Amino acid sequence: LAKTTQPISMDSYEGQEVNITCSHNNIATNDYITWYQQFPSQGPRFIIQGYKTKVTNEVASLFIPADRKSSTLSLPRVSLSDTAVYYCLVGSGAGSYQLTFGKGTKLSVIP
Amino acid sequence: GAGVSQSPSNKVTEKGKDVELRCDPISGHTALYWYRQSLGQGLEFLIYFQGNSAPDKSGLPSDRFSAERTGGSVSTLTIQRTQQEDSAVYLCASSFTTGLTTDTQYFGPGTRLTVL
Numbered sequence: 108l109a110k111t112t113q114p115i116s117m118d119s120y121e122g123q124e125v126n127i128t129c130s131h132n133n134i135a136t137n138d139y140i141t142w143y144q145q146f147p148s149q150g151p152r153f154i155i156q157g158y159k160t161k162v163t164n165e166v167a168s169l170f171i172p173a174d175r176k177s178s179t180l181s182l183p184r185v186s187l188s189d190t191a192v193y194y195c196l197v198g199s200g201a202g203s204y205q206l207t208f209g210k211g212t213k214l215s216v217i218p
Numbered sequence: 219g220a221g222v223s224q225s226p227s228n229k230v231t232e233k234g235k236d237v238e239l240r241c242d243p244i245s246g247h248t249a250l251y252w253y254r255q256s257l258g259q260g261l262e263f264l265i266y267f268q269g270n271s272a273p274d275k276s277g278l279p280s281d282r283f284s285a286e287r288t289g290g291s292v293s294t295l296t297i298q299r300t301q302q303e304d305s306a307v308y309l310c311a312s313s314f315t316t317g318l319t320t321d322t323q324y325f326g327p328g329t330r331l332t333v334l
Binding site: 138139141148149150151152153156194196198208209210211 | 222253258259260261309311320322323324325326327328
């Protein structure tokens with residue numbers, strides 16, 4: 108499984124756009140990039156997944172450069188309720204079930 | 219529909235006792251996973267089921283840990299002779315395996331285990 112590196116923590120004010128970058132230099136051709144969000148005392152929750160270029164859903168956008176060695180999760184206009192830990196994972200379909208969660212990025216949104 | 223449920227939500231036990239943790243996956247999900255999360259740490263993979271079989275038990279930390287799944291649905295994680303280092307939140311997840319992309323795993327709320 109490709110190893111990922113992301114910042115341990117980030118602070119942001121309400122209403123700002125937050126970008127969390129994840130490095131995955133050893134990503135394989137078949138690997139997808141997935142982000143999960145975890146609130147305190149809850150299990151992780153899927154946010155977004157992509158393979159290349161840009162993916163957008165109602166919650167976030169995911170930017171993936173051509174070399175795919177990194178990815179950036181973008182949260183538009185964060186609110187206090189976005190305070191959580193965000194995990195970046197890399198894996199392919201078959202056999203990637205063992206999701207390797209690192210320590211993630213703890214995002215603190217400040218009023 | 220109903221999400222993944224786990225029981226109990228909290229469990230306090232004495233060192234040396236056995237505990238059983240239960241997971242009810244989302245109906246129709248063939249894959250089931252167990253993870254462990256210690257305070258302030260990321261998730262540690264324990265075991266994966268596809269149907270009733272467990273092709274990967276590599277994450278189980280010791281032979282005190284075992285898990286089973288019956289009827290392709292409910293799973294039980296058993297920890298024998300609990301130790302204080304077993305204290306953690308035990309998370310269960312399930313997914314509908316498509317094999318086409320990394321399957322989204324849906325997590326339960328977890329069981330917080332405290333070993334005194």
